[in-house]
Amino acid sequence: MTELGNIILETRDLTKHYGGVHALEGADFTLRKGEHVAIMGDNGAGKSTFVRQITGVEQKTRGDIIFDGKPVNFTGPLDAREAGIEAVFQTLALADHLDVPDNLFLGREKTKWNWLGPFRRLDYKSMREDTLEALQKTGVKIPNIRNTIQNMSGGQRQCVAIARTATFHSKLTIMDEPTAALGVQETAQVENIIRTLKEQGEPLILISHNMRQVFDLMDRVVVFRRGRICANLDIRNEDITGEDVVAYITGAKTQPEYEDAA
Numbered sequence: 001m002t003e004l005g006n007i008i009l010e011t012r013d014l015t016k017h018y019g020g021v022h023a024l025e026g027a028d029f030t031l032r033k034g035e036h037v038a039i040m041g042d043n044g045a046g047k048s049t050f051v052r053q054i055t056g057v058e059q060k061t062r063g064d065i066i067f068d069g070k071p072v073n074f075t076g077p078l079d080a081r082e083a084g085i086e087a088v089f090q091t092l093a094l095a096d097h098l099d100v101p102d103n104l105f106l107g108r109e110k111t112k113w114n115w116l117g118p119f120r121r122l123d124y125k126s127m128r129e130d131t132l133e134a135l136q137k138t139g140v141k142i143p144n145i146r147n148t149i150q151n152m153s154g155g156q157r158q159c160v161a162i163a164r165t166a167t168f169h170s171k172l173t174i175m176d177e178p179t180a181a182l183g184v185q186e187t188a189q190v191e192n193i194i195r196t197l198k199e200q201g202e203p204l205i206l207i208s209h210n211m212r213q214v215f216d217l218m219d220r221v222v223v224f225r226r227g228r229i230c231a232n233l234d235i236r237n238e239d240i241t242g243e244d245v246v247a248y249i250t251g252a253k254t255q256p257e258y259e260d261a262a
């Protein structure tokens, strides 16, 4: 039995309709503190819709979201970030016209006392140093961090967003296919960041199509099919294989408790 205090995120009957499209229907989901959970499912299964509701990118049609013990109704992604949810999305919330340090510290700028007056001023030097250190963790090479984000590749942008996640300790990190646009080396580095988050006890939701990655890194898989959750699998249990997960994704199998989803 899970203690309530142990739960960082819970959704009850979370539902999103776009007109007649039932993209997400009745999702009951629980994430414990420190737990790393993968969300898997075919294209169009409702995975991104689910995380868009949790991160305030969109407003739910129905249902409840309880984050860190309190019901929440985020009005936008910044609202969710302020509450402690850091998200890395396919379509990234980076500011194109700003350089890397400005993006990393957007909304959390470092300041220092101005010797010449009673005001604090932005501490660019310290932000640049922290940015270089954070990027080093992702392994991505960005020739000049003072360049604006708009001229960077998809992979470089992704790494900036991940570096932001690794820099600021959040209560919950959500990554939507974080390595889809990355090369082999950068993928390995991002996976190391995910391992570090695990060691630090920071909970994570990862949307991924990569079975190897999920089995290497995650504790549990929640499978979505046609907008509904159809399986909740403890993959630390050695009886569950990649073939089982595929069977739930394709609809060849459904867990008895989710039979309504079939």
Ligand SMILES: Nc1ncnc2c1ncn2[C@@H]1O[C@H](COP(=O)(O)OP(=O)(O)OP(=O)(O)O)[C@@H](O)[C@H]1O
Pocket: 018, 021, 022, 023, 041, 042, 043, 044, 045, 046, 047, 048, 049, 050
């Ligand atoms: N803004 C929208 N308006 C109308 N329909 C939408 C909208 N966003 C998503 N959908 C539909 O909702 C369903 C779920 O989409 P969603 O993007 O959540 O799937 P997904 O599981 O994340 O897929 P993928 O793996 O391809 O990213 C799909 O049928 C999609 O076409």
